[in-house]
Amino acid sequence: MAKFEPVLMANMQKPDSHTIKVYEAGGGYRALKKALKEMTPEQVTDTVKASNLRGRGGAGFPTGLKWTFLPKNHPGPIYMCINADESEPGTFNNRYLMELDPHQVIEGIILSCYATKAVTAYLYIRVEYPLSRKRLQSAIDECYAAGYLGKNILGTQFSLDIFIHVGAAAYICGEETGLIESLEGKRAWPRIKPPFPAIEGVFRKPTVVNNIETAACVTHIIDRGPDWFKSIGVPADPNNPRDPGSYGPKLYCLSGHVNKPGCYEAPLGITCRQLIDEYGEGIWKGRKGKAAIPGGISMGLLTEKEFDTPLDFAGPGKVGCLGLGTAAVVVMDETVNMVDFLYNSCRFFAHESCGQCTPCREGTHWSLTMLERIRAGKGRLRDLDLLLEIGDSIGIIPGTTICGLSDGAAWPIKNAIRKFRSDFEEYIKRTNPTGYMVTEPVPALAGAGHH
Amino acid sequence: MSTTTAKKILTDEMIEAIKSYIPRYPSKQAVTLPALHIVNDRLRYVPLQAVVEIAEILGLAPAQVQDTLSFYGYFKQDKPHGEVRAWVCRSVSCFLRGSDELLDHMCHKAGLKPGECSANGKLTIEFGECLGACEMAPCILEGDGLVANVTHEMADKILEKYK
Ligand SMILES: Cc1cc2nc3c(=O)[nH]c(=O)nc-3n(C[C@H](O)[C@H](O)[C@H](O)COP(=O)(O)O)c2cc1C
Ligand code: SF4
Ligand code: FES
Numbered sequence: 217m218a219k220f221e222p223v224l225m226a227n228m229q230k231p232d233s234h235t236i237k238v239y240e241a242g243g244g245y246r247a248l249k250k251a252l253k254e255m256t257p258e259q260v261t262d263t264v265k266a267s268n269l270r271g272r273g274g275a276g277f278p279t280g281l282k283w284t285f286l287p288k289n290h291p292g293p294i295y296m297c298i299n300a301d302e303s304e305p306g307t308f309n310n311r312y313l314m315e316l317d318p319h320q321v322i323e324g325i326i327l328s329c330y331a332t333k334a335v336t337a338y339l340y341i342r343v344e345y346p347l348s349r350k351r352l353q354s355a356i357d358e359c360y361a362a363g364y365l366g367k368n369i370l371g372t373q374f375s376l377d378i379f380i381h382v383g384a385a386a387y388i389c390g391e392e393t394g395l396i397e398s399l400e401g402k403r404a405w406p407r408i409k410p411p412f413p414a415i416e417g418v419f420r421k422p423t424v425v426n427n428i429e430t431a432a433c434v435t436h437i438i439d440r441g442p443d444w445f446k447s448i449g450v451p452a453d454p455n456n457p458r459d460p461g462s463y464g465p466k467l468y469c470l471s472g473h474v475n476k477p478g479c480y481e482a483p484l485g486i487t488c489r490q491l492i493d494e495y496g497e498g499i500w501k502g503r504k505g506k507a508a509i510p511g512g513i514s515m516g517l518l519t520e521k522e523f524d525t526p527l528d529f530a531g532p533g534k535v536g537c538l539g540l541g542t543a544a545v546v547v548m549d550e551t552v553n554m555v556d557f558l559y560n561s562c563r564f565f566a567h568e569s570c571g572q573c574t575p576c577r578e579g580t581h582w583s584l585t586m587l588e589r590i591r592a593g594k595g596r597l598r599d600l601d602l603l604l605e606i607g608d609s610i611g612i613i614p615g616t617t618i619c620g621l622s623d624g625a626a627w628p629i630k631n632a633i634r635k636f637r638s639d640f641e642e643y644i645k646r647t648n649p650t651g652y653m654v655t656e657p658v659p660a661l662a663g664a665g666h667h
Numbered sequence: 668m669s670t671t672t673a674k675k676i677l678t679d680e681m682i683e684a685i686k687s688y689i690p691r692y693p694s695k696q697a698v699t700l701p702a703l704h705i706v707n708d709r710l711r712y713v714p715l716q717a718v719v720e721i722a723e724i725l726g727l728a729p730a731q732v733q734d735t736l737s738f739y740g741y742f743k744q745d746k747p748h749g750e751v752r753a754w755v756c757r758s759v760s761c762f763l764r765g766s767d768e769l770l771d772h773m774c775h776k777a778g779l780k781p782g783e784c785s786a787n788g789k790l791t792i793e794f795g796e797c798l799g800a801c802e803m804a805p806c807i808l809e810g811d812g813l814v815a816n817v818t819h820e821m822a823d824k825i826l827e828k829y830k
Contacts, residue, residue: 386739469802470802564797
């Protein structure tokens with residue numbers, strides 16, 4: 217692998233990297249000046265489109281293409297929602313960007329609004345990120361003072377306001393239509409699509425929802441050009457006309473049982489093993505690896521044998537995972553029992569299901585109830601098939617729910633039981649030697665019922 | 668609403684702060700979350716009377732504000748949370764590094780259940796889902812400050828501070 221030079225993290229080591237002074241000294245706001253003076257909004261969109269940038273928030277949808285879904289010649293207003301709800305377990309790359317280099321994010325937001333003709337950007341940030349919020353707000357204030365935000369930016373006809381909107385500790389606010397409902401002051405119940413936000417989003421107006429890292433990438437694409445962006449990463453599969461490739465740098469989050477957890481910038485497509493060994497300095501305590509989450513808990517699990525999977529948009533799907541997700545890798549060593557992992561995963565999704573769709577609300581809660589019973593030594597082998605039945609039937613992929621939270625709940629169940637079934641069988645037989653073969657209904661545990 | 672005899676709970680400062688958000692959005696309802704935060708930051712809870720007054724400012728039915736509030740577990744309504752809320756992360760990366768034991772240890776030591784406020788009103792221990800600081804697992808968000816790689820000894824020191 218040729219030496220890769222970090223771009224998104226290039227500024228982060230400098231003292232006061234979050235200030236406009238340091239950012240501008242490193243070439244900051246050069247892209248904005250170029251775009252506003254030399255490019256039309258359509259040219260900015262075309263440049264982003266040509267780069268094949270795919271959204272970094274989890275779904276990997278091509279950003280430039282999403283922008284072109286906005287209605288042409290709409291009387292406006294068009295809104296930009298920047299998704300800084302970052303709540304996917306294992307994920308913290310947006311936090312790095314906001315805390316240590318908020319201006320490259322803001323520059324990308326301004327460029328994205330210029331391209332889409334958005335007049336207001338709402339930056340929806342989770343309440344658990346006080347330092348990010350503070351740094352962003354001071355970056356925004358610096359931009360107003362510098363004439364990069366407000367009326368007639370850099371003397372052009374383009375005007376823009378960015379407002380920070382603080383969430384209230386609910387994972388579902390990260391789903392784009394949940395975010396929109398929450399921003400409107402309602403419970404964050406995701407909307408049935410279509411209509412997609414580009415047609416009818418926040419305040420019933422055309423809306424783009426983009427992730428923080430996506431915005432940061434836009435800055436560099438305008439600054440360095442789409443060819444530079446496409447020189448990094450994994451090219452499109454020539455045999456698959458629907459594959460836009462996995463181009464550009466990516467911030468990978470690494471946590472769990474590794475020696476050096478952290479946020480690392482690498483070209484899209486490095487393997488999980490490279491990330492663990494070359495960046496994370498290996499599995500901790502001299503142990504072996506057992507499993508890894510490839511991109512946030514919703515994506516499912518890689519077995520140790522699958523650690524050579526490239527972490528690009530197409531990679532994890534080839535080994536039965538949901539996808540690349542947020543590229544947040546969580547490593548589990550050989551001592552981890554998958555019963556415990558799955559209990560944790562089910563607990564998270566039962567807590568975070570918004571409750572709107574019955575399969576998701578009931579499926580996440582019953583899977584947690586079963587895992588609690590298994591952990592209490594009352595598991596039955598039959599429970600594994602019941603769990604798989606839930607896993608196979610909740611989500612937008614099987615077509616039973618409104619949003620993807622339940623696909624995220626389903627994948628860890630399916631992957632854990634199908635890839636690590638012996639862990640579950642051994643645990644159940646060992647802890648419930650007299651009852652593991654029971655197939656009749658069993659009473660719920662006393663005191664069951666959870667947050 | 669104006670006929671209510673209940674004592675007003677929002678101060679002029681809070682009302683001004685809430686109103687300052689109105690020009691940011693094309694709908695007043697969008698100020699619901701900011702308003703709940705403004706009240707919660709100052710009172711450490713959002714009692715029903717505050718909900719009624721927020722609704723009045725925003726031209727909403729109190730039920731609309733209450734509906735939103737009740738969706739987000741973040742806002743307490745019966746009594747204030749502690750001066751500081753300590754959020755102990757329990758999601759996967761922290762779980763793998765002992766967060767469930769850490770939360771149990773803290774709750775046991777403080778004699779509190781998650782979500783409960785200490786008798787002196789200084790501390791509420793909460794469980795949180797991923798705090799976005801997984802490289803520092805297990806971690807606690809203590810007020811606005813993140814505490815990284817928390818051991819049981821470090822947790823004891825946190826509890827000590829609020830005794
Ligand atoms: C349950 C759920 C939670 C999500 N959470 C986030 C999040 O925290 N941040 C984010 O950017 N995208 C999140 N997404 C993806 C968004 O719906 C959306 O695809 C994304 O913000 C679009 O931005 P992008 O195209 O720049 O990636 C979530 C999706 C689902 C289904
Ligand atoms: S799938 Fe789950 S989280 Fe998504 S809308 Fe339905 S109930 Fe809510
Ligand atoms: S899992 Fe605890 S901070 Fe992410």
